[in-house]
Each structure stands twice: as structure tokens, then as C-alpha cells.
Amino acid sequence: MAIWGIDLGGTKIEGVILSSLDDTTPIVRQRIATEGEKGYDHILSRIAQVLDLLKSASGLKPERIGICTPGVLDPGTQTMKNCNSTALNGRPMLADLEARLGLPVVMANDANCFALAETHLGAIKQQAPKARTVFGIIMGTGVGGGIVVDGKIIEGRHGIGGEWGHNFLDSTGGPCYCGKTGCVETVIAGPSLERFYLEQSGTKKLLKQIVMEAKTDPYAKATVDRLHEQFGRALSVVINILDPDAIVIGGGVGNIDSLYTKGRERLAHYIFNDKVEVPILKPMLGDSAGVFGAAALVG
Template identity: 65%
Template sequence: MNTPLWGIDLGGTKIEGAILPSLNDAEAILRMRVNTEGSKGYQHILSQIQTLVNRLKQESGLQPQRIGFGTPGVLDPVTHTMKNSNSTALNGMPLKKDLEAMLQIPVEIANDANCFALAETHLGVVNEKYPAARMVFGVIMGTGVGGGLVIDGKIWNGLHGIAGEWGHNFLDESGGPCYCGKTGCVETVLSGPALQRYYKSITGNDVSLKTIVQQQGTDEAAAATIKRLHHFFGKALSVITNMLDPDVIVIGGGVGNIDSIYTEGYESLRQHIFNNRLDVAIVKPSLGDSAGVFGAAALVG
């Protein structure tokens, strides 16, 4: 009998836990959520995690041997403290050490983009359609832009713990300043808010990305915004394709729901890569908002 896999997705507003029967079964035994309440500080976040784990134990009647955690930001492999987290209470904190002391079991930690890539590899679209894939690059294009790399079914974290951080490669000066301190990052060009800013720079109007997509047939500024997306999507992903040459690229996040990136965006990628043809599959994910917590569980699979 397989040992159930426990995963917790630590988000900015909610903490979700799930227990999966195995790495091959996405039918969760149990899923639960609590509010993060991050504004109350780091120790409160830890106490919310403890509350969730206790509830999962009580409801399931199971005891975890290990727990995987998906987190905003990453655990620095040298200092063993969190960095690059938009949940700022976590930054500089020894999260893994503190969780293990609190829960009295081993834990594994990976950032949310890596968990997304891992979940889609084992339990989602890659497993369904490309089971022989050895290298998978997972992209999240939403409020921010991130990426995660899975090789032979395992997350590749890299020497600094930043492998896959595609969103903070330089793309184009026109993106302007990024919160990371640099200018023209992929995130400043391809994120949802970046596309909305570009549209506003042309029209002076604040509209949603959904409206921009809907109006591109009748609104020249909307059409120009989506054309810009296609161009820079291909240009940005060409760096990943040239450097890593993955078998599959999975596109998550709200921007990933724009159908034309899989046609016009794909054509832009074809034009920019260092090859005379493009074979890599670029696909939508199949797990939806389950990917984070399922990927966390897959860390201990």
C-alpha cells in the first residue's frame, strides 16, 4: 500500500493542504484551507500552518511521515532562509528549520512555480499527453511571471535556488522598472498588469486584461497590446528553448488563458529560436488551481 502524500500550498491569502493517495492519483483523500493572515507576522503564519495540519490529521485519521510545502519565494541553499518572497514576512526566515521543529517531521520546500511544474509533470497535462518527456519547463504568467524546471521527474533548484526564474531575465527596456530593482524584466513586459499598463500608455484608459482580449478585433490599442504579447512571448521563451531545449513547456496563470499565444505566440518563438524548426510542445495545464498543492505533495512522492 502506498503511503499518502501530504502537501501544503502556502499562499498570500490562503494556506491549502491536501492528502493524495500516491504520485499517480490526483483524487485527493482530503483538501482543506485556512486563511494565511500574513499581516499578523511570521509566527502567526506558522501557527496557521499548525492549525491546518492538525485539522487534516483529525479529519483524515492519518499521520504524515513528511510534508511538502509550496511557498512564495525560495529557500536559499546556503543561508537556509527564505528570499524573493512577495509574502514579505517569510523573507530572511529559516522556514524549513522552523516547520520541522514545529511539526516534528521532515519537510521539503519548493517555490510555487516549481510545484506547478512538478504537479503538471506527474499528475497533469505532461503525464497525460507527453509521458516520455524528460525535461519540463513550467511557466506562470499572471500577476507576476515565474518559472520552474523539472528534469527526470525532479525539480532542479540550481546552485542559488533560482533555477527557472525566467521572469527576471532581461527582455526589453520598454517594460520599465521592476520591483526586483532591475529594468525591463520579462515580468514587466508579459505579466497581466504589464499588458494593462501598456494599453493604458496608448489610450489613457485602465481596463482589464479580459477586456483587452475581447476588444482586440475592434480596438486598435487592444490589438497592438496582444501583438506585443505575441512578439515578446516568443522572444522571451526563445532564451529558455535555446538554453534548455525542454520537451514540454506548460503555461499557467491568467495570461496563459489567451488562446493566441499558442498560435501567434508559438510562431514568434519559432522565429526566434536557434533552429530551423520548432518541435517543443507548448500546452495549457490541466490541474487548474490544484497544481500548487498537488505539486507540494509531489515533493515527498
């Protein structure tokens, strides 16, 4: 039976139909603009529109659908929280979607969907197929994570399973949007690294340029060295508690090759073990991870 997923992003909503979790070739794939500035009800109508496009293009009808969201559904209140698409916060999105679409909906946030997609369809399946416990990392404009055990997402009592980006790391990271100070996200997210470089050098540069110039620019080197050190510290806490069988890193910061060598060396300095044995992998699904992960929710 075909599986259906929709990825709700800040700028786009994408839907896919897959024949199964064993085949990443879509039966149908559709994408439209989110138009989130028009508010909550409009976002729901756009999700419904993507579903209609999938039905029309395929001639199929789903029994249920998975949806990747930019935040989490609070298990207690059954309302959305921690969404960067702020119109969703405080809203009973799951109940409203099921009423509007007329079918069961399974939701998870983008980091969880990333981890799930890479487990069933991507890097974990290809390179660490025996892994039972997987930690999926998002390191980009923010820092997040998802935990998959035996192929299923672990969301936790509060719906925040895997959210290592808001563990305390270093007070020099400064205030975080979450209201705390020194979160992992304030130290090793892309914008945080660019801000550190600006503070040190007085010059504004994009992270890609900073990384490219790390061998010749002492401020760039300091920024990248700090990334390695703080990445090792932050990830060591996850490994000491969860001890996953495999880790996969997505997001723009995850494209920095030295994370997998020098970052791993710093990680070895902090974990409660003689060496780092867990494979740390690059993702394989690119920007398809969200929508494939959504489909995997019902696969």
C-alpha cells in the same frame, strides 16, 4: 503510503493528502485563511493548524510533508528570499517549520510546484508522458518558471532555477520590483500588459477585456501583438539554453489562446532551430497545482 502537501498562499493555506501520484482524488483536503498580516510566527501556526486538520479528518499521520511557498529557500543562508509574502523573507522557515511540526519538510516555490504537479499529475502526464525535461511557466500577475528533469525539480546553485521572469527583455518594461529594469515580468505579466494598454490609449481596461477587443480596438491589438512578440523573444532564450521536451503554461495570461498560435509563430522566429517542435500545453490542474505539487515533493 499517502503523500501530504500544503500550499502556502498569500490569502489561503491549503492542505491535501493523496493516496499516491497516480490518483488526484484527495483523501482529505483542508483550507484556511493565511492571515499573513499577523506576521511570520502566526503564518507558521496557521500551517501547523492545517496539518492538524488533515490529521484529524483522516486519522492518519505523515512521515514527512511537502510545502509550496511564495518564494525560495536560499541554499547558502537557509533563509527565505523573493517572497511576495514579505514577512517570510530573511527567515529560516524550513528549520522553524521542522521544529514546530516535528517532522521532515520539503519545500519548493509555487512555480516549481506547478511544474512538478503538471508533470506527475496533469498535462505532461496526459499529453507528453515521455518528456524528460519540462519547463513550467507561470504567467499571471508575475512571471516565473520551474524546471523538472526526470521527475525532479532543478533548483540550482542559488535556488533560482527557472526564474526566466527576471531575465532582461526590453527596457520599455521599466523598473521591476527586483531592482532591475526591463525584466520579462515587466513586459508580459498581466498588470504590465494592462499598463501598456493604458499608456497607449489613455483608458484603463482589464486584460480579459483587452484580449476580447483586439479585433476592433487598435490599442488592444497593439497590446496583444506586443505580447506575442515579446513572449516569443523571452521563451526563445529558455528553449535555446534548456531545449525542453515539453512546456506547460499556467496563470491568467496563459489562458490567452493566441499565445499557442501567434505566440508560437513569433517563438519560431527567434529560436536557434528551423521550427518549433516542442509541445506547448495548457495546464490541467487549475488552482490545485500548488497543493498537488507540494504533495509531489514527497511522492
